[in-house]
Amino acid sequence: xxxxxxxxxxxxxxxxxxxxxxxxxxxxxxxxxxxxxxxxxxxxxxxxxxxxxxxxxxxxxxxxxxxxxxxxxxxxxxxxxxxxxxxxxxxxxxxxxxxxxxxxxxxxxxxxxxxxxxxxxxxxxxxxxxxxxxxxxxxxxxxxxxxxxxxxxxxxxxxxxxxxxxxxxxxxxxxxxxxxxxxxxxxxxxxxxxxxxxxxxxxxxxxxxxxxxxxxxxxxxxxxxxxxxxxxxxxxxxxxxxxxxxxxxxxxxxxxxxxxxxxxxxxxxxxxxxxxxxxxxxxxxxxxxxxxxxxxxxxxxxxxxxxxxxxxxxxxxxxxxxxxxxxxxxxxxxxxxxxxxxxxxxxxxx
Numbered sequence: 001x002x003x004x005x006x007x008x009x010x011x012x013x014x015x016x017x018x019x020x021x022x023x024x025x026x027x028x029x030x031x032x033x034x035x036x037x038x039x040x041x042x043x044x045x046x047x048x049x050x051x052x053x054x055x056x057x058x059x060x061x062x063x064x065x066x067x068x069x070x071x072x073x074x075x076x077x078x079x080x081x082x083x084x085x086x087x088x089x090x091x092x093x094x095x096x097x098x099x100x101x102x103x104x105x106x107x108x109x110x111x112x113x114x115x116x117x118x119x120x121x122x123x124x125x126x127x128x129x130x131x132x133x134x135x136x137x138x139x140x141x142x143x144x145x146x147x148x149x150x151x152x153x154x155x156x157x158x159x160x161x162x163x164x165x166x167x168x169x170x171x172x173x174x175x176x177x178x179x180x181x182x183x184x185x186x187x188x189x190x191x192x193x194x195x196x197x198x199x200x201x202x203x204x205x206x207x208x209x210x211x212x213x214x215x216x217x218x219x220x221x222x223x224x225x226x227x228x229x230x231x232x233x234x235x236x237x238x239x240x241x242x243x244x245x246x247x248x249x250x251x252x253x254x255x256x257x258x259x260x261x262x263x264x265x266x267x268x269x270x271x272x273x274x275x276x277x278x279x280x281x282x283x284x285x286x287x288x289x290x291x292x293x294x295x296x297x298x299x300x301x302x303x304x305x306x307x308x309x310x311x312x313x314x315x316x317x318x319x320x321x322x323x324x325x326x327x328x329x330x331x332x333x334x335x336x337x338x339x340x341x342x343x344x345x346x347x348x349x350x
Contacts, residue, residue, distance in 0.1 A: 001092045004338075004349070005292040006084070007283070007308065008098030008105035011215065013301040014075045016062040018341070021079060021300060023058040034082045037115060041078045044119055050127075053078050067214050073101060073126025074119065079300040080105035081115050083340045086350045087296070094290045097247040097282040099304060100176055100218060101126070103272060109298070110254075111243030112264055121268075124233055128226050129216055135226075136171070136217030137191040141209040142201045144180030147322040148313045154199055158182055161197040165190050173220040177278040179307030179314075184209075185217035219249070219277045227273040239265045249277035251285045283311045295337045296349055302339035312336070 021027065022038050029035055042052040056071055065071060080102070087093070098106035104125065108118035129135075143154045162184060165172040172190040176183035184194055191211060198209040217223060239261035246254045248267055286292065297304055309326040312318070318336060320326050329336055340346040 001090055003092045003094045003290075003293045004296045005286045005290060005294075006093055006096040006106070006109050007286075007295055007297045007304065008080050008096065008102035008109060009076065009298065009301065009304040010098065010100035010102040011069075011072055011076065012212070013299075013303050013341075014066060014072060014079065015301055015303075018075075018079070018300040019059065019062045019066075020057060021341075022075075022082065023054055033085045037078060037082055037085065040115060041074060041119055044116065044123070045074065048123070050074075050123075069129035069214070070123065070127040073104070073122045076101065076300060077105050077108070077119055077122040080298040081108055081118065083298040083346075084109045086340075088350055091296075091349060093244050094292055095245040095247055095253070095286050096242075097279075097286050099178065099279040099282075099307070100249075100277050102298075103249065103268065103277075105298065106246055107242075107264070107268070109244070110246035111256075112240050112246065112261075117237060121234065121237065125226075125230060125273075128229055132226065132229075134214065134216050136185060136187045136220070136222050138175055138183050138185045138212040138215040138217060139191055139194045139198065139209050140178075140181055140183050140212060141198050142181055142203050144310055147324065148180055148310045148326070149322065150180065150314060154201070155182075157199045158184070161194060161199075164197060165193045168193070171222065173217070173222075174276045175217065175219045176276065177280040179280055179283075179310030181307060181310075183212070185220045185222070187217070187222065219273070219275060221274050223273050227270055230269040230273065234269065237265075245290070247282045247285050248272065249279065249282060251278060251281035253285065253289065279307065280311050280314070283308065284315060287312075287315060287317055294335070297337060297339040297341070299339075299341035299346075302341040302345075305337060305339055308337055 038053050042054050045052050096106045096110045104122040107113050145151050162172050170190040172186035175185035201208045241259045312320045338345045338349045
């Protein structure tokens with residue numbers, strides 16, 4: 001039996017390429033489980049007066065409506081839950097982690113919530129941004145060289161830029177540690193100054209840093225009002241201890257049998273909302289403490305694959321010490337990452 005760690009992606013992973021993944025008639029669904037979960041999601045969305053998952057995913061074209069918080073959260077959660085339900089029975093899931101909004105999918109994958117309660121959590125948190133408007137913003141910057149090795153000069157320059165903006169009386173914070181990327185956040189002036197002062201770097205066709213459009217200053221103290229609202233709106237949500245170890249954005253492991261449900265609630269609605277999310281450390285803990293045979297990246301998409309590869313390089317995991325090593329391993333007969341958003345890799349784990 002192959003031992004795997006599940007990794008749940010966050011915002012920015014449901015893109016133009018993913019349109020139709022939940023509703024296209026030509027996609028295999030022999031057990032009808034995808035159709036069932038989408039129908040359940042549609043009923044919930046109808047109940048709260050939001051566009052159905054079927055209509056969003058079945059649209060003729062991808063547009064800004066798919067990127068709005070209340071829609072992106074539900075699409076990503078539903079796609080991830082379908083992948084969880086599709087996993088082959090001969091896989092042993094030893095742990096689960098997620099990036100940012102993927103934490104909500106991770107709670108479902110780890111058995112804390114059934115599908116419906118997990119969707120309510122993700123949809124509620126995503127909907128706050130629409131109701132309250134965008135709060136500040138996020139900026140992403142690269143801190144690795146072309147072979148995905150961390151560049152200490154770049155990393156120090158990023159730290160210095162955040163400190164300088166803060167010293168100048170504006171609000172800027174670390175937001176997400178993401179392999180070879182750092183996501184920073186701040187108030188509008190803080191974001192503007194970060195974009196001016198952070199080191200510039202060309203990676204492929206993309207120039208860093210750039211602002212993540214439509215994102216609030218997630219995982220920073222600027223989101224404290226959102227945290228308070230979440231406690232109120234989700235006061236009756238029933239939390240359970242996980243059935244599989246779940247690793248949070250601090251690298252803390254919530255283990256079966258020993259985790260009190262209110263610990264999960266307080267982290268999810270409190271710390272996770274207002275403090276930095278360290279996906280790199282989360283994945284590092286999964287590797288070091290659980291030593292999985294492979295990593296399974298849930299859909300939608302596979303854009304988190306780069307950050308995973310960069311973390312493997314930093315760890316030197318399984319002899320992977322460069323981008324070239326990671327690419328070669330992925331092309332071998334024994335890849336280490338299976339992205340369920342890619343049909344050829346999905347086929348190996350369902």
